[in-house]
Amino acid sequence: MKSGRLLAAIIVVATVSLIAMGTVWPNDTALAFAGGETLLPASDSPEAAVTDLAHQIGRRAWSKAYSSLANRAEFSESDFVRDLAGSYPSLRTYATLDNFDVRPLHASGNEAQVQLRLHWSTVVGTFVETRDLRVVKEGDRWQPYWPLVKEPRVPPQVIPVNYLRWDVIYRGAGDDWGAQDVESPHVRIVDMHPVERAEGVVILGELLNEDVVPAYVSVKATLLAKNGSAITTEDAFDKISHLLLPKQVTPFLITFPNATLSGVANIRMDPLATLVSASADPVVEIQNQKLNPAPDASLTGQLTNQSGQVVSIAHVLGTFYDKNGQLVWVADQYIDRALLPQNPVAFNIHIPGDLARKISTERAVVATYNEGAFQ
Amino acid sequence: MTFRVALLVIAVSAFQAASAQGATMTLAESITAGSAFSIQSTGSGNAVLYIVGLGQVVRRDVRLGEAVNFPAGTLYNAGRYLIVLATANGSESRAFNVVPAGQPVALSFLAKPSRLPVRLHDGITGAVYVFDPYQNLITQPTPVLFEISTGSGTAQTRKVLTRDGAAWTAMDSTAREGAARFVAQLDGVSSTRVIQQVPGDPCGLKMTARQVGPKLVLETDPVRDCSGNIVFDGTIVTFTETYNGGESTVDVPLKRGVARVEMPAYSDARISVASGVVMGNEIRWRGR
Numbered sequence: 001m002k003s004g005r006l007l008a009a010i011i012v013v014a015t016v017s018l019i020a021m022g023t024v025w026p027n028d029t030a031l032a033f034a035g036g037e038t039l040l041p042a043s044d045s046p047e048a049a050v051t052d053l054a055h056q057i058g059r060r061a062w063s064k065a066y067s068s069l070a071n072r073a074e075f076s077e078s079d080f081v082r083d084l085a086g087s088y089p090s091l092r093t094y095a096t097l098d099n100f101d102v103r104p105l106h107a108s109g110n111e112a113q114v115q116l117r118l119h120w121s122t123v124v125g126t127f128v129e130t131r132d133l134r135v136v137k138e139g140d141r142w143q144p145y146w147p148l149v150k151e152p153r154v155p156p157q158v159i160p161v162n163y164l165r166w167d168v169i170y171r172g173a174g175d176d177w178g179a180q181d182v183e184s185p186h187v188r189i190v191d192m193h194p195v196e197r198a199e200g201v202v203i204l205g206e207l208l209n210e211d212v213v214p215a216y217v218s219v220k221a222t223l224l225a226k227n228g229s230a231i232t233t234e235d236a237f238d239k240i241s242h243l244l245l246p247k248q249v250t251p252f253l254i255t256f257p258n259a260t261l262s263g264v265a266n267i268r269m270d271p272l273a274t275l276v277s278a279s280a281d282p283v284v285e286i287q288n289q290k291l292n293p294a295p296d297a298s299l300t301g302q303l304t305n306q307s308g309q310v311v312s313i314a315h316v317l318g319t320f321y322d323k324n325g326q327l328v329w330v331a332d333q334y335i336d337r338a339l340l341p342q343n344p345v346a347f348n349i350h351i352p353g354d355l356a357r358k359i360s361t362e363r364a365v366v367a368t369y370n371e372g373a374f375q
Numbered sequence: 376m377t378f379r380v381a382l383l384v385i386a387v388s389a390f391q392a393a394s395a396q397g398a399t400m401t402l403a404e405s406i407t408a409g410s411a412f413s414i415q416s417t418g419s420g421n422a423v424l425y426i427v428g429l430g431q432v433v434r435r436d437v438r439l440g441e442a443v444n445f446p447a448g449t450l451y452n453a454g455r456y457l458i459v460l461a462t463a464n465g466s467e468s469r470a471f472n473v474v475p476a477g478q479p480v481a482l483s484f485l486a487k488p489s490r491l492p493v494r495l496h497d498g499i500t501g502a503v504y505v506f507d508p509y510q511n512l513i514t515q516p517t518p519v520l521f522e523i524s525t526g527s528g529t530a531q532t533r534k535v536l537t538r539d540g541a542a543w544t545a546m547d548s549t550a551r552e553g554a555a556r557f558v559a560q561l562d563g564v565s566s567t568r569v570i571q572q573v574p575g576d577p578c579g580l581k582m583t584a585r586q587v588g589p590k591l592v593l594e595t596d597p598v599r600d601c602s603g604n605i606v607f608d609g610t611i612v613t614f615t616e617t618y619n620g621g622e623s624t625v626d627v628p629l630k631r632g633v634a635r636v637e638m639p640a641y642s643d644a645r646i647s648v649a650s651g652v653v654m655g656n657e658i659r660w661r662g663r
Contacts, residue, residue, distance in 0.1 A: 163609075163628055163630065164609035164628060164630070180486060181489070182489060183488045183490040183491075208652060209651075210576075210651060211573075212490070212573045212607045213490075245610070245626075246607065246609055246610040246611060247577075247610050247611045247650045247653075249652075283625065283626070283627055283628070285624075285636070285638070286623060286624050287638075288621050288622075289622040290620065301623075306625070306637075362622075363624070
């Protein structure tokens with residue numbers, strides 16, 4: 001009984017002590033993301049200056065972040081904000097800073113080079129932005145120089161666009177049961193290949209819209225056991241271009257985490273297609289595609305929006321084949337900046353190192369999304 | 376006195392029982408849906424007549440020995456009915472059929488698909504269900520004429536006899552794209568569906584290239600299917616340019632029957648064109 005009271009007293013004292021310590025000396029990152037001021041001296045070292053800047057960026061305290069820069073005279077605060085959040089609605093506009101790394105590159109008496117890696121979080125995953133900052137000592141304080149990437153601006157203009165648009169009217173609720181309805185688009189899986197990877201079973205394939213109308217598509221796969229029972233079902237989620245115009249082909253990738261092919265006797269594929277309103281605009285050219293060998297194997301290239309409208313989010317899907325034309329892998333990347341008309345934007349799709357040597361050719365497609373609607 | 380009353384009641388009951396036992400009904404084995412009919416009973420006294428069928432119950436107070444008349448439209452659902460004559464001393468029942476009216480007045484016509492490529496053998500299917508004025512399926516064999524016609528006057532016809540109330544057929548789509556009228560008709564009743572016949576896959580896809588400044592203008596000839604129909608606008612044509620280990624691709628929708636795009640002009644570039652799974656020609660560009 002006595003020992004129980006003692007234990008309770010110790011727990012209470014320890015809890016109060018920890019709360020007091022957390023209040024007086026809070027964790028720097030927690031404080032920053034909670035909206036408080038950091039208690040660390042912001043500028044007693046190059047790394048601390050960049051860390052403080054990253055904290056302000058994470059809190060979207062643009063004014064404070066801007067005022068901490070040494071090269072403010074080179075650009076305005078709105079230029080700085082546009083650099084980080086984008087001038088036009090894009091993935092970057094809705095991203096939040098998940099975390100960051102600060103890495104010193106080199107330092108001398110009054111000048112240092114520090115690398116800042118910003119890990120942004122979005123609804124479709126994370127993307128990393130790397131900036132090398134020059135940091136200089138002004139008096140007893142270190143101040144970073146922000147390497148501004150000026151986003152191009154589209155001059156005011158009128159661009160006539162007359163690409164086709166499809167609208168759909170479905171049958172009404174009061175129609176006779178035998179009355180016709182608009183036919184669903186006809187789609188076909190033209191290639192399918194299951195592979196076993198460390199993360200589980202992966203099904204790769206390609207889907208063709210063989211109709212003359214646009215289709216919203218998805219692919220569902222079910223792994224079947226020897227007795228015909230379903231083991232598990234998954235769909236392609238975002239590893240597919242969901243909007244297919246007539247005669248357009250999309251790759252797809254379906255992952256079954258923790259599954260093995262040894263227990264699978266059959267795979268049932270269900271391509272789904274729904275008729276949707278759509279536009280043939282925008283047209284995006286994928287330029288300078290290059291397969292880069294391992295290590296850091298990748299498909300790089302540039303997207304050029306050949307249409308008049310600004311594309312909010314572009315999603316590039318790469319399909320990779322071996323020298324016999326067999327499908328080897330499907331990978332993708334979302335572009336964090338808006339695609340402005342005629343302004344190339346680079347992409348870099350990572351390819352797993354063990355597959356890079358098998359890959360001989362590739363095909364890239366791009367899906368585009370505009371704020372609030374499929375396009 | 377009490378004894379006398381009891382004796383009278385027993386005598387009346389015995390008489391009624393004897394009368395009810397003699398009550399019978401006369402009616403046709405089957406009647407046509409919606410038509411007037413009558414039921415003749417024998418015997419005397421009061422009774423209640425029940426007719427029970429599919430989704431319908433009729434009750435009538437009757438006097439035995441008289442005909443009971445039912446006006447047109449009383450029984451309209453085709454099927455098997457049970458008629459029960461209930462008296463104070465028992466009941467008698469019989470079954471009879473209500474058959475569909477012979478004259479078809481409505482068709483339910485299912486035509487599929489509403490859109491299909493040209494020149495597809497047995498690609499269009501049509502199924503017809505024949506109904507009388509009360510929406511009863513007419514199961515008597517009835518000839519149905521199916522006809523597909525296009526604006527150019529081409530027509531295919533098939534005459535099919537219904538079986539168990541339904542007739543169906545499969546027909547070919549024509550070689551010309553456009554809307555086709557698919558008609559099912561019998562005895563002056565018809566139903567029409569519109570089938571959109573669309574061009575098939577591109578055939579003989581061909582492009583040409585010319586240099587304009589630093590760019591290469593690539594343009595297809597008007598894209599047609601193997602029947603000569605112009606492929607619909609919006610169909611995607613993929614141009615691929617391969618050069619010095621690099622590649623550029625662009626998916627271009629057809630506009631006014633042709634696909635046109637500008638791509639960078641690289642010396643010794645190889646340019647190919649495709650639409651879906653159909654490959655077109657290839658150009659080796661050697662510069663100006």
